Amino acid sequence: MAEGMIGYTGRQLRVQLGEACSRVEPLNRDALQKYLGGTGYACKLLYDELPPGVDPLGPLNKLVFATGPLCSNAVPGGGSVELCFKSPLTGGWGESRAGSDFGPDLRRAGYDHVIIEGRAEQPVYLVIQDDAVAFRPAAHLAGKTVGEKLGIIAGELPEGRFTIGAIGPAGEHLVKYASVMFGDRAAGRGGAGAVMGAKNLLAIAVSGSGKIEPGDAEALKAALRKAVATLRANPTTVAFHEHGTMGDYAGNDEKGDFPTRNWQANSWGKGAELFDRYEAANFIKPYPCYRGCHIACARKAQVKSGPYQTPEHGGAEYESMACFTSYVLNQDVDAAVHCSYLCNQYGLDTISAGSTIAFAMECAEKGILTAQQLSGLDLSWGNAAVLPVLLRMIAHREGVGDLLADGVRLASRHLGQGSEAFAVHVKGMEGPAHDGRSGKALALSYGTGNRGMCHIHPVEAMAWDSGKMDWGLQPHGLPDPEGVGRWDEAGKGSALKLLQDGLNLPEILCTCKFFMYAGITVEHWAELLSALLGRATSGADLLAVAERVYTLQRLFNIREGFTVADDQLPERVKAVPAFGRYRDEPACAIQDYGAMLREYYTARGWDPETGVPTGQTLRRLQIT
Amino acid sequence: MIRVVLQACGPLRETFGAPELGFELADGATLGDLLDRIGADHGERLAGSIWNLRERRFRGPVVIMAGSRAVKDRATPLHDQQVVRLYKAVVGG
Numbered sequence: 261m262a263e264g265m266i267g268y269t270g271r272q273l274r275v276q277l278g279e280a281c282s283r284v285e286p287l288n289r290d291a292l293q294k295y296l297g298g299t300g301y302a303c304k305l306l307y308d309e310l311p312p313g314v315d316p317l318g319p320l321n322k323l324v325f326a327t328g329p330l331c332s333n334a335v336p337g338g339g340s341v342e343l344c345f346k347s348p349l350t351g352g353w354g355e356s357r358a359g360s361d362f363g364p365d366l367r368r369a370g371y372d373h374v375i376i377e378g379r380a381e382q383p384v385y386l387v388i389q390d391d392a393v394a395f396r397p398a399a400h401l402a403g404k405t406v407g408e409k410l411g412i413i414a415g416e417l418p419e420g421r422f423t424i425g426a427i428g429p430a431g432e433h434l435v436k437y438a439s440v441m442f443g444d445r446a447a448g449r450g451g452a453g454a455v456m457g458a459k460n461l462l463a464i465a466v467s468g469s470g471k472i473e474p475g476d477a478e479a480l481k482a483a484l485r486k487a488v489a490t491l492r493a494n495p496t497t498v499a500f501h502e503h504g505t506m507g508d509y510a511g512n513d514e515k516g517d518f519p520t521r522n523w524q525a526n527s528w529g530k531g532a533e534l535f536d537r538y539e540a541a542n543f544i545k546p547y548p549c550y551r552g553c554h555i556a557c558a559r560k561a562q563v564k565s566g567p568y569q570t571p572e573h574g575g576a577e578y579e580s581m582a583c584f585t586s587y588v589l590n591q592d593v594d595a596a597v598h599c600s601y602l603c604n605q606y607g608l609d610t611i612s613a614g615s616t617i618a619f620a621m622e623c624a625e626k627g628i629l630t631a632q633q634l635s636g637l638d639l640s641w642g643n644a645a646v647l648p649v650l651l652r653m654i655a656h657r658e659g660v661g662d663l664l665a666d667g668v669r670l671a672s673r674h675l676g677q678g679s680e681a682f683a684v685h686v687k688g689m690e691g692p693a694h695d696g697r698s699g700k701a702l703a704l705s706y707g708t709g710n711r712g713m714c715h716i717h718p719v720e721a722m723a724w725d726s727g728k729m730d731w732g733l734q735p736h737g738l739p740d741p742e743g744v745g746r747w748d749e750a751g752k753g754s755a756l757k758l759l760q761d762g763l764n765l766p767e768i769l770c771t772c773k774f775f776m777y778a779g780i781t782v783e784h785w786a787e788l789l790s791a792l793l794g795r796a797t798s799g800a801d802l803l804a805v806a807e808r809v810y811t812l813q814r815l816f817n818i819r820e821g822f823t824v825a826d827d828q829l830p831e832r833v834k835a836v837p838a839f840g841r842y843r844d845e846p847a848c849a850i851q852d853y854g855a856m857l858r859e860y861y862t863a864r865g866w867d868p869e870t871g872v873p874t875g876q877t878l879r880r881l882q883i884t
Numbered sequence: 885m886i887r888v889v890l891q892a893c894g895p896l897r898e899t900f901g902a903p904e905l906g907f908e909l910a911d912g913a914t915l916g917d918l919l920d921r922i923g924a925d926h927g928e929r930l931a932g933s934i935w936n937l938r939e940r941r942f943r944g945p946v947v948i949m950a951g952s953r954a955v956k957d958r959a960t961p962l963h964d965q966q967v968v969r970l971y972k973a974v975v976g977g
Contacts, residue, residue, distance in 0.1 A: 498954040499945035499973030507945035508976030514933040517976075532932040532943060557975070578976045694976070719976075727974040728894055777974060 266475040267329040267792035268292065273371045273393065275386065277459055278319065278378035280395045287372060294882060297328025297372060299355045300768040300809040302344035305375070307812055312819045316348035316451070317434055317458040319379040325425070325464070326373050328770030329792050331363040332472075336487050336780055337772030339364060339550020341425075341442070347450040348458075349436045349612070349667050350688040352817040352826075353710045354450040355767065359549030359558070360442035362423040363770055368468025380460035385413060388466045389420055398462045403429060405605040406441040413463055420467040428607025430655040431457035435665040437612035437690070441604060444574030445549045445558070448609040449714055450689065475794015483787040487780055491554050494779035500557040501546050505578035510535045512578075513586070516842045517698035517722060519691065520586040521641065522618040523684045523832050525840035526695035526848070528586045537593045538581065544572060555774060561597050567645070568598035575600040579715050582693030583614025584647060588621055595644035602648055606655035611715060612667055615690035617650050619668045619683055620660070628677045635659050684830050687712035687822065694719060696833055697848040699726030699746040703834065704756050704856045707827045710813040716773070720763040721756055723777070732781030733762045736803060747847045753859025761806040768809055769802075808881045811864070811873050815883070824871045827857060886911060886964035888918055893971045896946075899934065900926065909962065915948070916958030918968070934972060945973040 268287060275282045291304040302324040314320045324344040332338040341363035347354030366374065369390050383398040396416070401409050406428040413424055423442065430438035431453030438453030439446040447453075456462070474480045491497050499507060512518045513531025520528040542563060548556035561576035563569050576597050584596035603610040623629040624639035637646055637660070653661025663671050668690055672683035684691045689712025696703025702725075705718035723729045726746040730738055738758050739751065762782055766773040769785055782799035790797045817826070834850035842848050850856075858868045865877030873883075888907045892900045907921050923940035936943040948955050949969045962968075 493952055495947040495949055495954065495969075495971035496945075496973040496975070498947045499971070500975050502947070502954075502956070503945045503975060505976050508974065510944050511933040511972075512976055514931055532936075535943065536936065723974045729974055 265289070265292065266794045267472065268297070269367055269370050269372050269470075269472060271371050272373040272375060273388070274375045274377065275393070276378050277376065277380040277384065277461060280380070280384075282393045284371075294805070295809055295812070296768050296805055297331070298326050298342045298768045298770040299344055300805060301328070302326040302342065302355070302373065303353070303809055303812050303816060305373075306344060306346070307816050310346060314346060316346045316351065317454060319459070321346050321455055321458070323376040323452065323455050323459070324373055325362070325366065325376070326770065327363040327367050328768060330785070330788055331367055331770035333361065333364045333550060333552040334484060335771065335788060336491060336554055337766060337775035338770070339553060340766075340770045340772055341366070341447070342767055342770055343440060343447045343452040345450075345452055345455045346820075347711065348434070348454045349451045350712050352687055352712075352820050352822055353813045354452065355711055356440070356447035356449050356452050357716070357767060358425075358440070358442045358445045358447040359553075359772055360423060360425070360445050361550045362425055362442050362466060364550070365423045365466045365468050367472060368470050369466055370468060370470050374464070376456075376459060376461060379458065383460050383462050385463040385465065386461065387417065388464065389418065390468055390470065401462050402432060405429065406607050407605055409463055410443065413465060417465055422465045422467040424463055424465045426463035426607075427453040427456050428605060428655065430607045430665075432462070433655065433657045433665065434458055435608060435654060435657065436667050436670075437609040439607050439609050441607055444604055446604065446609070449611065449716075450711055453607045474792045476791045480788070480791035483784070483791045487784050487788065488554060490779040490784065491775065497555055497778040500555045500774060500778060504546060504557045504559045506535065506538060506543075506559065506576065506581060509538075509578055509581065512582075512694070512698075515698050515726060516837075516848060517695050517726065518582065518586055519693055519695050520840065521589055522587060522622045522682055523691065523695075523830075525837035526697045526842055527837070527840040529840065530586070530591060534585060534591065534593050538576070538597070542576060542593060542597045547574065549574070555778060557774060563594045563597050566594055568592070568594040568648075570598045570601045573601050573604065575604055579693050580610035580614070583611050586693070587614050587618040588647065589642040590644045590647065591642065592644040595647055599647050599651060602651045606651060608651065608655055611692045612690040613651060613654060615684065616654070616664045616668050616671065617647060619671065619679075620650070620664055622682050623675060623679055628675050628679050629660065633660055681830075682832055684833060685713055686829065687817075687826050689713045691833065694722050696829070696850065697837065697842065698722060700749050700850065700856065701725045701752040701756050701759070703829060703850050703853070704752055704860055705760065707829050707853070707857065708756070708860060710810065710817060717760060717764060720759050724755065724759055725752065729777070731762060731776050732783065733758055736762070736782070736800065738762075749851060749856050750859070753856050754863040756860055757863040758803075760810055761803050764806045764810055765802055768806060808883060811877065811881055812883055814866075814873060818872060824857075824869070827871060829853060885909065886913055886962065886966070888913070888962050889965075889967045890918070890922070891967060891969045893969055896970050896972050899930065913962050914958060915955055915960040915962060918962060919958065945975045947971045947973060
């Protein structure tokens with residue numbers, strides 16, 4: 261192994277679809293030092309290689325399947341793959357993670373990253389088996405659901421254990437929030453599926469037989485034992501396994517962390533009742549999304565009978581269930597489970613899909629979407645029956661589905677008539693099922709998230725000031741959450757900088773962030789990484805890398821024309837809720853968002869008014 | 885009679901109004917008996933997000949730890965002077 265690349269395969273595979281060829285390249289050693297892997301390495305690559313202003317759905321956009329040095333079945337959370345791209349939904353930085361064996365298998369095949377370029381003339385799928393890379397015709401897969409595609413491809417693959425990532429009809433129809441599916445697990449947010457569809461690439465299958473030797477095998481064993489012992493002693497590990505992400509469904513409703521009726525309120529009052537119904541009728545069992553997971557928080561769910569009968573499948577996560585219940589006032593849990601399943605089959609991001617339907621319901625209520633535009637569909641709040649119909653129309657861009665397939669930002673621009681005021685998004689990405697009125701750090705995190713109003717990076721803000729978690733970051737300067745009021749505003753900006761850096765590390769290392777909720781700290785990651793790379797790395801070193809990555813992603817967006825205006829929140833999500841238990845609680849509303857934003861920019865070393873990283877900051881972070 | 889101590893961790897301290905609560909239970913009592921007592925003594929004022937009043941059990945990501953082991957089976961035997969700890973995790977993602 262080349263010097264400085266211990267712990268990596270040392271290679272990346274560059275695929276040119278237009279010419280049906282590929283080549284193997286050495287990793288960029290300087291980028292490894294500064295950005296490690298995952299979303300860090302991929303950001304550096306895309307920043308250097310993508311021309312500013314490139315069409316996200318054109319052949320010049322690139323899609324990186326990225327891994328990192330901790331991407332391994334043996335490492336806690338290491339069954340991950342990060343997809344990085346310019347997002348068709350936001351026009352800015354795009355990244356999306358899936359829990360899957362795909363990442364570890366890719367590394368076993370001998371590649372840390374696959375870079376997809378160009379556009380195939382006809383639909384193809386890619387088969388990577390160690391050194392062999394094959395381009396397979398895929399016309400027979402066109403129009404098939406994800407499940408159908410996976411089944412057909414599995415029957416066509418050579419001997420070996422393969423992991424497959426595939427798009428559904430939504431990706432083929434360039435729905436701007438189409439996902440890439442790894443079985444039932446989604447790289448859902450930001451439209452990676454549309455980028456793949458635009459390239460006529462319907463799936464990638466990977467199988468590998470190699471092994472990556474760590475720099476210090478004994479130290480790795482010791483670090484793994486320590487990490488696993490930490491996980492086993494942490495009650496959150498049990499809670500994730502027993503309840504999955506749905507576990508907080510009722511609690512979020514109660515504490516005002518539950519966007520309701522297209523964000524008109526932050527609580528509904530139905531959470532406990534619907535959670536019980538889901539547990540009794542739909543939940544089957546937990547399962548791991550990759551081999552070796554120590555938590556296994558994913559859920560097998562089903563609908564046994566009735567109009568929404570749904571086979572056993574992996575899904576019904578908290579975000580999906582909230583988006584198909586509280587967002588649209590649907591009280592039929594069977595319908596919500598069914599919609600989550602349909603999104604997986606169509607290859608649709610459940611959050612953007614549910615959010616966009618909630619937006620459409622409000623448009624229909626206000627007469628902005630007419631009966632003629634809706635082809636007679638009844639978009640009344642709570643009408644469960646219309647949800648599956650709309651999902652099919654969105655995935656295939658039929659009727660009003662064509663408009664909704666572009667997301668709420670573009671749909672509201674098209675419709676006008678004041679609909680922009682209730683198109684809830686940041687940077688074009690629809691908001692997930694947590695509400696900044698439950699804790700103000702979350703509001704700021706939504707505004708400043710590099711990929712928009714996402715459910716991954718901002719959630720720790722909520723879990724800190726409202727949930728009282730600290731992830732072992734207090735020694736690095738994070739204020740003790742016990743001394744912080746959830747509705748305080750001062751101090752949230754500076755704390756958020758550290759929260760974002762610390763909890764962005766899993767995306768860079770290519771692990772699952774839930775492991776940090778279950779006790780794994782930056783020091784655990786540093787010990788594991790030191791053993792793998794054979795050189796000492798500290799938690800502080802990793803936080804410095806994370807800060808560099810976050811800033812480079814910011815620069816990516818700035819180069820695409822993003823300004824301070826793109827860090828603003830919709831007025832609706834800052835206001836006192838229109839109904840529910842927090843209606844008479846003005847303290848939950850955002851009082852001075854501008855002040856929070858300036859505090860945050862200052863903490864990051866960005867200009868306090870424009871949010872542009874200063875030259876001094878770029879020199880400190882060695883961003884060139 | 886046996887005495888079992890329930891330690892409420894994190895935000896649950898506020899929920900129960902104290903970091904620690906003692907329960908006198910009959911000899912041979914089980915986790916189910918403890919849950920019944922929690923329901924009888926505190927159920928009405930526990931939030932619906934964490935307590936299922938009808939079924940007398942915790943709701944959502946509330947974990948009961950006995951030593952380093954999570955317990956959930958109502959038939960789990962308890963012993964005198966046993967300490968059980970109660971956690972509420974953050975799991976929604």
